[in-house]
Amino acid sequence: KEYRGYYSAVLSDMRSVRGFTSRLLDSSEAFMDMLGANGKRRYLVLFQNDRELRPTGGFIGSYALMDIQDGKIVNTEIPAGGSYDLRGGLTERIAAPEQLRLVNARWEFQDANWFADFPTSAASLTWFYEKSGGPTVDGVIAVTTSFMEDLLRIVGPVEMPEYNKTI
Numbered sequence: 001k002e003y004r005g006y007y008s009a010v011l012s013d014m015r016s017v018r019g020f021t022s023r024l025l026d027s028s029e030a031f032m033d034m035l036g037a038n039g040k041r042r043y044l045v046l047f048q049n050d051r052e053l054r055p056t057g058g059f060i061g062s063y064a065l066m067d068i069q070d071g072k073i074v075n076t077e078i079p080a081g082g083s084y085d086l087r088g089g090l091t092e093r094i095a096a097p098e099q100l101r102l103v104n105a106r107w108e109f110q111d112a113n114w115f116a117d118f119p120t121s122a123a124s125l126t127w128f129y130e131k132s133g134g135p136t137v138d139g140v141i142a143v144t145t146s147f148m149e150d151l152l153r154i155v156g157p158v159e160m161p162e163y164n165k166t167i
Contacts, residue, residue: 043140055121
């Protein structure tokens with residue numbers, strides 16, 4: 001009787017740990033898949049200027065295609081002209097959402113992150129990217145300038161000897 005309360009607390013904690021462990025294992029499998037453990041994955045990486053606000057974090061000035069396999073980045077492509085390189089490839093004329101028409105009557109890739117719900121914006125960006133001649137991607141990753149600044153504070157300077165630069 002004197003240990004009943006302690007036993008109940010331990011049993012409750014064990015149930016919580018078991019549930020957490022199960023969720024962690026499920027998540028780790030998904031995470032490993034995203035890192036290319038089950039084959040190469042291609043991501044559209046958006047570089048957003050968070051000083052020019054948009055619903056997902058900022059204006060998309062440039063982007064990259066990044067291929068990941070077995071946890072390693074195996075290829076990165078960054079078009080020189082940024083998001084504007086896609087303008088010529090978009091053959092469909094799509095009217096911009098009403099509030100965006102003040103800036104641009106035609107809806108295009110660089111403004112497709114219009115929705116505050118990231119999965120909705122990611123689907124829109126993927127559609128515009130593929131309709132502009134880009135390849136199919138497995139997902140969309142958005143990076144803001146302030147995120148990169150924070151990341152560099154953590155990892156420290158990055159040497160780029162081929163460009164004679166340190167970031």
